Amino acid sequence: MKILTLGKPRIVRDDGELAKVRGRQPWALLGRLLIADRPLSRRTVANELFCEAQDPLGALRWCLAPVSR
DSSP states (O other), X not given: OEEEOXXXXXXXXXXXXXXXXXXXXXXXXXXXHHHOSSOOOHHHHHHHHOTTSSSHHHHHHHHHHHHHO
């Protein structure tokens, strides 16, 4: 799998097919995880990206769903 972030972001599977990830939040999350120099806890990522949400961990779960597919 290749994750291409320059230009239009896209994920290319091993078989050459493009994986569809809709929305900007999943791409922001994926970008944050890619630039991390160490593993990040869910709470850290939730507080960084979704600090204004009523349920930051729930927002993170919602955002992770399309990325994990």
